Amino acid sequence: MNLKQVCTASAVGMLMMGTALASGGAHWSYEGHEGPSHWGNLSHSYSMCKEGKKQSPIDISTTTKTKLSKIKFSYTAEPKEILNNGHTVQVNMKKGSSVTVAGKTFNLLQFHFHAPSEHTINGKPADMVAHFVHQAKDGQLGVVAVLFKIGKENPTLAKLWKYMPEHAGDKKALAPGITVAKLLPAKTNYYHYSGSLTTPPCSENVNWMVLQTTVPVSAAQVAAFSHVIHKNVRPVQPHHGRVIESN
Numbered sequence: 549m550n551l552k553q554v555c556t557a558s559a560v561g562m563l564m565m566g567t568a569l570a571s572g573g574a575h576w577s578y579e580g581h582e583g584p585s586h587w588g589n590l591s592h593s594y595s596m597c598k599e600g601k602k603q604s605p606i607d608i609s610t611t612t613k614t615k616l617s618k619i620k621f622s623y624t625a626e627p628k629e630i631l632n633n634g635h636t637v638q639v640n641m642k643k644g645s646s647v648t649v650a651g652k653t654f655n656l657l658q659f660h661f662h663a664p665s666e667h668t669i670n671g672k673p674a675d676m677v678a679h680f681v682h683q684a685k686d687g688q689l690g691v692v693a694v695l696f697k698i699g700k701e702n703p704t705l706a707k708l709w710k711y712m713p714e715h716a717g718d719k720k721a722l723a724p725g726i727t728v729a730k731l732l733p734a735k736t737n738y739y740h741y742s743g744s745l746t747t748p749p750c751s752e753n754v755n756w757m758v759l760q761t762t763v764p765v766s767a768a769q770v771a772a773f774s775h776v777i778h779k780n781v782r783p784v785q786p787h788h789g790r791v792i793e794s795n
């Protein structure tokens with residue numbers, strides 16, 4: 549794929565994610581000289597990628613049971629468009645969807661996918677993950693991760709994949725009738741810890757909520773994603789003493 553096209557697309561993608569996620573826009577990738585172990589050196593604005601002490605993803609193994617607040621999902625708005633920014637396939641939301649956790653509301657901006665999952669559970673990734681990226685009024689980010697396990701076809705993904713943007717920079721409007729809430733498992737117990745964006749600029753103070761219950765995806769659906777976006781996974785990062793809570 550054309551390098552310049554990818555850089556442009558990724559800068560646009562970051563702009564759409566809001567200023568909190570904006571970066572210098574230096575090109576990065578998942579392998580080679582611009583791969584994860586080099587991110588911190590590609591741009592001054594990416595320094596957290598190598599200096600941060602609360603980086604994501606992590607392996608989720610030892611957890612502490614606590615009385616975590618329930619996540620109240622209010623995914624009522626429809627998705628607006630689906631795009632390929634060269635790093636992932638991302639669905640931008642119309643305004644109006646949110647989660648509320650412990651009295652704090654985070655608005656859903658977009659969700660996107662990684663295959664396999666970035667967080668691992670006891671050392672093992674899931675087959676795919678959706679990251680639902682939310683932002684509170686004070687700028688704080690909350691990301692809900694929904695892990696997918698290969699099984700039967702996922703009907704909501706089937707609707708989205710009909711619009712699969714095959715090339716970096718592609719963007720397609722979505723027709724009405726896609727219910728994003730149907731991507732969530734019925735049980736929404738979760739793991740919680742404080743981490744970062746898993747892509748440059750690796751900004752910290754992201755509230756991570758990794759749902760414990762997986763949802764199904766067919767092998768063909770994962771393959772369709774991986775055909776367009778090759779392995780887009782940052783390796784797991786050191787815990788540096790962070791506690792992972794679970795409920």
Ligand SMILES: [Zn+2]
Binds near residue numbers: 679
């Ligand atoms: Zn992600």
